[in-house]
Amino acid sequence: MRNRDVKKDQAPIEDYLALGDKLYLEGDTLILDGVKKSNFDLMDTFFCGQCFRWTYDDKSNTFTGIAFEKVLKLEQKEDHLVFHCSKEDFNNIWKNYFDLEVDYEAIKEELKKDNILKKAIEFAPGIRLLKQELFETAISFIISSNSNIKRIRKNILDLSTNLGQHIIDEHYAFPTALAIAQADSSIIDLCKIGYRADYIKKASQAIVEKDTFHLGHYSSLPYEEAKNELMQLRGVGPKVADCIILFSGISMNAFPTDVWVKRVMENLYIKKEVTQSYVQKYGQERFGKLAGYAQQYLFYYALKKNIGV
DNA sequence: CTCCAGGATAAAC
């Protein structure tokens, strides 16, 4: 950063009451002032397993990601974030993508009444739940099944490079449903998705045929109905459906239960071995409307602390 | 070499 005093003298172009922050224009960047790692940590947010298209360059201390057909570069400073984007893109895309109008301090305060969650939250208090594009989320988590995060990231990068629209430099948008539905199998095979290649192609074809595959439709449905409808897609079972519901922002009541969440819940809460569906319902009932947030804090905590292994 | 990875599917119980 150049000179904080200069920007402080300017009138903020917008207030963000949820964060208690203000947005300033500075050259061709935007400054979101008053953000500390304790309430928004880019590293933990991008690498806690909810998304797969962000990278970090430690030489420039810059995060680069692609979403909604836009490339964004970000920097985290001591008390502010630097957005390399226009005011229009910030307001139209990133403000919602980063969930900036939701008060995470209130959410964390509520969840920290639970002593176990308190430890998980204090381990990574800066995680925010991204509102990701519905189709990208669906395909990404179909690919995630029985895989690992490193490989998922490469699969999605390859898929975007081969089938997505070129944006700038080496960056490509996530492919459209039509692009995957019509893609030649030999091109998808280049991405080394394995047996999931058939899943994403059939799911994409079904999505192209549907006129209801959009956020508004699923958000208008009760959780169970949205989940059942998503599970009609090839490659979407209960866990993947919950990931789609949570990470695209359909409902924050979802509690995706993978091996790590199952382990941490069995070890720290339930104190015995149970089924996956038992853990999923238990989490939803225990954490209610905040189940999705609780899940992500617990998942990351379990993953990094190797709980239950 | 075997085992596992943010699971889903079809088939068997």
Place this chain on the structure above:
DNA sequence: GTTTATCATGGA
């Protein structure tokens, strides 16, 4: 309705 073998690929 609930368990179980199988699925393609890469890393440990």
